[in-house]
Amino acid sequence: MRRRPPVPAAARAILARDRLALARLITKVENRDHGVAPVLQALYPHTGRAAVIGLTGPLGVGKSSLVNSLLQLLRKAGKRVGVIGVDPSSPFSGGSVLGDRIRIDRDPADTGIFFRSMASRGHPGGLAAATREVVRLLDAFGMEVVLLETAGTGQVDVEIGAVASTNVVVLVPHLGDEVQSLKAGLFEIADVFCVNKCDLPGADGAARYLAELVGLTPRSDAWRPRVVQASTVLGTGIDELWAAVEAHEAYLRTSGSFEKGNRTRLEAEVLELYRERILAGAVAQVEGSPELRRLLDEVEARRLDPRAAADSLYERNHARRRPRS
């Protein structure tokens, strides 16, 4: 074991619930600032206490409004709540309009809330690369619940499943025919389905259909996903939604699924960081090299296909370094 390093000032500030320090540290984590590694390490033992509730679903189903309704309910119950709203970055300009704050009603003096908008910055899956670490910062800061709203997601954006402890998939009536829901992806990660905008016609049918679907979707545990209907306009169904979330959290803790799921999530995270590290190093090693330029000339002249060029780069630069097994 290494000698335990002193706790960095930034970590002490987070544990002392310094909001400005938290805001600044989140920025550094987002910007992949190298100086934050010892701070994150020092804070890690103070994490793992918050319930991380993911809200995901297609564009415009009312995720932000539901977050606002849940926020009001949780503050009334005296819970300290962190909120992360992810919105997409433009693949063209890199810029982003982060609009999740618009839906949030709050007293700016209420220190029991910390809301942060995050741009996805090219990360696929409805989250940003740094989202997991920001969740952990809010956890270490003492937030009991973290509400994590993804960018509007498509069928394959299921990364939230590996980050949140309870996943709420938000849908609205008339999103598509039944075949849509037979397709793989989003529907498989739901612990709770929320049919939002249930003031619109078709909500009962959608909820009924989802309830039938739940019985047919295999799971790795014995939890049977609940289906609730909610309307943020009428203010109905919010209590039921939170009750369903709490029931799942309770199930996780009593069944041992939490530990099991947690280990899977941690493994995925370690492997992803490892992959990120290796990729960055491996790509940087060949980027701009004369060898790459030579290969590109060949590809451009259609003498070598792109895959053969990549194979050649790999063979020359990485394959030999592998230890023999």
Add this chain to the structure above:
Amino acid sequence: MARESRRPPIRVLIAKPGLDGHDRGAKIVARALRDAGMEVIYAGLRQTPEEIVESALEEDVDLIGLSILSGAHMVLFPRVLNLLRSRKAARIPLFAGGIIPDEDARKLRKLGVKAIFGPGASLEEIVRTARSIARPRT
């Protein structure tokens, strides 16, 4: 896919203080700043100075842009500036757009508003100014 730039994006809060409900201008500016590669936190309508400052601090922005058409700028802008000062965040620069008479604009500049845009200001000019006044990252 766009190449990821080495420098982190500028984060800017765009909000409408006060009670007027016309946010076309604010939205167009938000979009132009987005297209210039910035991360724009759009806080929307009817924001109090307290809400604006709290949002700016939580989001750790490098710049605040306020749009106002109600005529209450001489009350609301100094209040935002004072709150920023009292929260030790006076380093976050403030720019403004809307219907602001020249004489008021002069006074507001003296109070610390870094730039003021009236009707007819070009988006290029706003983007250029936003880039140049944004708080540099340490």
